Amino acid sequence: MSMTGTLRMKAVCRGDKTVVADTYFDGAFKVARPVYFQENEPTVYSLHVGGGYVGGDRYHTDVVLEQGAKMTLTTQSAAKVYKTPNEPVYQSMAVSLAKGSVFLYVPDPLIAYEQARFQQETIIHMEKGATLLYSDSITPGWSKSGHPFQYEWIRSKLKIYEDGSLQMYDHLFLKPNHQQLFSLMQMEGYTHVGSLFIISPMLGQDWQKELEQILAPYEDHIRSGFSELKNSGCAIRILANASHVIEEIILQCANWMRRKLDQEPVQLRKY
Template identity: 25%
Template structure:
């Protein structure tokens, strides 16, 4: 531990080998681990006599929680929008997010606005997210899009742990720059891993790794003519996966964004991929998939997109 007046030591371990070189670079403004650099968010939802309630919460900068919103169409669900008083994610930031949904609870967690990963000159930024859903519970984890600014280096790892009869919907939209100002694929590296496990072990792992200077993401077979990339996972091992996959595919296939749905390995659920020229069209497509999945799994549509 550093004493007063001494800089905190830079880390030497990176979440993935491709970020190891960045990890050794000191951050002159505020070192990794300095106050405000290590954000922690912990949310716990439980089923109560009055429906789902947020029973535990803890947040440090840059996370902020202003309570819950009770506008979910599901009568027993609860919603939290995570806020940030900062301008976005900066070099050297490390975020640790934990969301727990206890037995029988229904929760929806999103962000108030898009997450902006700022331009970087050294080191990198990372987020480690753990989601746990106990028996009979359901979690929607659907943050607003992530925008990767010029020279951004960002690594995020998400692990979902499902108990028996539990379900979840995960969504992620990646915007490769500030498209309105002509910035596209100017970030340095982006890596995202989603891993889901059930009572019997691993269900699936999905990784997205984009490094425009090394591999052109606009070539055929990758993103092609499109800029914005979105994924959604409907994780429901006890559902009729073939029927759910076919139904969601019909919902997303004929939209402005180019999208499709397919069954996940190990009968884990359904994956949805969407490509588009704008974040709005990709987000709307994934939202349509989320809405259908919610009606199938919970008998209620997805909540509205209003953030108040």
């Protein structure tokens, strides 16, 4: 089946510096030249040149980090999913992380408009000793009625394997027609949802207390929770009423982890 957009890239170590040694893109996906906000670590921006996702679109991204490589991947702007009357939008991503590599994925929010259907599947294979920070956020788009949650459904699946063994499976499914999303144990009065998954041998023993301190200043504006993963990792979920609040918390958590890795704070400089 033909793809609407394809992106592949590989990051490798050359001395103390990580370089993007192999890049391929096709269709609606493009990628800008790596930016070195930190001297030895590239930040890569993926671009969608079509203006938005429409019914039947299919996208795939492959990312490989070789041993010791460090890279941040982000997007130029939010992914806008419009009406999909016949077929949903499908997006997949495959990530391979070798020992000692550090991969930070911080895309802009997914905005789902009225009558949108969107399915995303991400599979990550990592060797023990690699570090992963994977984030995601979902926002309801504008609708003519002015009511939120006018999209048909959103499904997002994430599988993380370590040394070939499945360590985590996350399945987020939002379907407003069959659910009262504002109700208890669902969105609980909030409109935006964000997720962050961190796996690293450097997470440490006191990460729960440290994470509580990061989230504490936002308590009046969000509902959040986190849990421990069995492979030196944690999963964080955030409910809020504004995208920028979730983005700020994700960056705070990312920079908290980067300090543990003796890395400088991440800089995206999009606006």
